[in-house]
Amino acid sequence: MTEQKSGKYFNGVVVKTAMKDTITVSVNRYVKHPKYKKYLLRSKKFLVHDAGNTAAVGDKVTIKETRPISKMKRFVLVERVPARASE
DSSP, X not given: OOOOOOOOEEEEEEEXXXXXXXXXXXXXXXXXXXXXXXXXXXXXXXEEEOTTOOOOTTOEEEEEEOSOOSSSOOEEEEEEEOTTTTO
């Protein structure tokens, strides 16, 4: 058997759950400015497959890159931490 590539993993926050089996996750990253050497916060939104609509807005999630599921979905939900778990 041949091993498959594992793909990229990202941590982010759920910002939208209005679609069926799909969530929108915002992922932040730091980028160093080439001239001024200051670190800037950049964010990107990903459409993520969430079978069964388990995540809620505000949950911290881990997502994994996978095969294309639809035109825009390229990630699946791996793990979620509810927003109220820390209280």
